[in-house]
Amino acid sequence: xxxxxxxxxxxxxxxxxxxxxxxxxxxxxxxxxxxxxxxxxxxxxxxxxxxxxxxxxxxxxxxxxxxxxxxxxxxxxxxxxxxxxxxxxxxxxxxxxxxxxxxxxxxxxxxxxxxxxxxxxxxxxxxxxxxxxxxxxxxxxxxxxxxxxxxxxxxxxxxxxxxxxxxxxxxxxxxxxxxxxxxxxxxxxxxxxxxxxxxxxxxxxxxxxxxxxxxxxxxxxxxxxxxxxxxxxxxxxxxxxxxxxxxxxxxxxxxxxxxxxxxxxxxxxxxxxxxxxxxxxxxxxxxxxxxxxxxxxxxxxxxxxxxxxxxxxxxxxxxxxxxxxxxxxxxxxxxxxxxxxxxxxxxxxxxxxxxxxxxxxxxxxxxxxxxxxxxxxxxxxxxxxxxxxxxxxxxxxxxxxxxxxxxxxxxxxxxxxxxxxxxxxxxxxxxxxxxxxxxxxxxxxxxxxxxxxxxxxxxxxxxxxxxxxxx
Numbered sequence: 001x002x003x004x005x006x007x008x009x010x011x012x013x014x015x016x017x018x019x020x021x022x023x024x025x026x027x028x029x030x031x032x033x034x035x036x037x038x039x040x041x042x043x044x045x046x047x048x049x050x051x052x053x054x055x056x057x058x059x060x061x062x063x064x065x066x067x068x069x070x071x072x073x074x075x076x077x078x079x080x081x082x083x084x085x086x087x088x089x090x091x092x093x094x095x096x097x098x099x100x101x102x103x104x105x106x107x108x109x110x111x112x113x114x115x116x117x118x119x120x121x122x123x124x125x126x127x128x129x130x131x132x133x134x135x136x137x138x139x140x141x142x143x144x145x146x147x148x149x150x151x152x153x154x155x156x157x158x159x160x161x162x163x164x165x166x167x168x169x170x171x172x173x174x175x176x177x178x179x180x181x182x183x184x185x186x187x188x189x190x191x192x193x194x195x196x197x198x199x200x201x202x203x204x205x206x207x208x209x210x211x212x213x214x215x216x217x218x219x220x221x222x223x224x225x226x227x228x229x230x231x232x233x234x235x236x237x238x239x240x241x242x243x244x245x246x247x248x249x250x251x252x253x254x255x256x257x258x259x260x261x262x263x264x265x266x267x268x269x270x271x272x273x274x275x276x277x278x279x280x281x282x283x284x285x286x287x288x289x290x291x292x293x294x295x296x297x298x299x300x301x302x303x304x305x306x307x308x309x310x311x312x313x314x315x316x317x318x319x320x321x322x323x324x325x326x327x328x329x330x331x332x333x334x335x336x337x338x339x340x341x342x343x344x345x346x347x348x349x350x351x352x353x354x355x356x357x358x359x360x361x362x363x364x365x366x367x368x369x370x371x372x373x374x375x376x377x378x379x380x381x382x383x384x385x386x387x388x389x390x391x392x393x394x395x396x397x398x399x400x401x402x403x404x405x406x407x408x409x410x411x412x413x414x415x416x417x418x419x420x421x422x423x424x425x426x427x428x429x430x431x432x433x434x435x436x437x438x439x440x441x442x443x444x445x446x447x448x449x450x451x452x453x454x455x456x457x458x459x460x461x462x463x464x465x466x467x468x469x470x471x
Contacts, residue, residue: 048243051266084126084213376400
């Protein structure tokens, strides 16, 4: 599949050229379709909170090496994104002791050794990457995208035969450059302007998807978080992907932005490597452990309408299955180190069948079923993949009309939900207890695509076709 990845630098110098009129939407999540066209698909890998060279774990370097090595080689993602806390910035002692050049040296040794380039690997900053480092100088000099784009809010675009897709980041890190616990969390007016300019400059994109280290509603003051959320929702951004909290979950904002976070690659053993797919402008993901990843798979059509291990966070952009489709499509992306020998599906109605491998897109598996006899409402889909081991995926799918989603107002830091304390100051800290509980009115704790137990199949070269930087 012919593609081009465009690395886009900061647009602050162009702000004066932007129209003062209302911004054109940079994406339109209402374009999401449940379609029998299997060709409008791409996928990427996200991980987060690498904490390279931290004192509490011995697996972080090996985990990152696996993500950028075997995982990339098997899955062939269109790109990889690491959403901050690239290094630990502690030297095993404290987070206010200044920059630790050796941690950045080790990070770049792993990244460069894996052949990561600025048109494929994207690494926006986390709070650990800027502690006690005025103007984020080390991040801008030593990270892949900081050095390439000269900003703490890198962005990029994926141009495909069926449309362009824009990806941007939000710098939720401190701007006072203090060490923990004196650092602030703030997206400044200048950073808001940069995000707005990035979105408006990519108004032709079918979707814009955001990344950041923190869930902005959990770690910014209420007025600042609302400003970010309104900016994203006002430009049609349906999805924001993050980390920081060292757990795996999701939330939904009042304005319809789905916010999903992965667990920490450097300080946890589960749910810290996520396979994301965009299929006909719907989005889906599944997260696994680097210690037990295969088969790595995700259901891309129809997508899960209720996110999380408890199926309690709605995806307002998930299209329902029409009750009139006699040949309704099922699609899965599945990858493994060994050949996949069986891939089957079943519905809660008793309907069941098997998939066949796509002859056009390596790693894609296709099937159809008759939806005309299904009662209107939610139904449970189960997909089993047998390869080097067995993994089962679950999804809840709506049939008929899309249900109306009613959410309670979302609590924020200024409304009785204080930003979480970062209780990882000491070398003894086993995990970065920088955690805020999911807010019940905010979708509560959720995570999409949690997989039961297993592994995944050889993906061929579906995602790697032609990677070029367009000037």
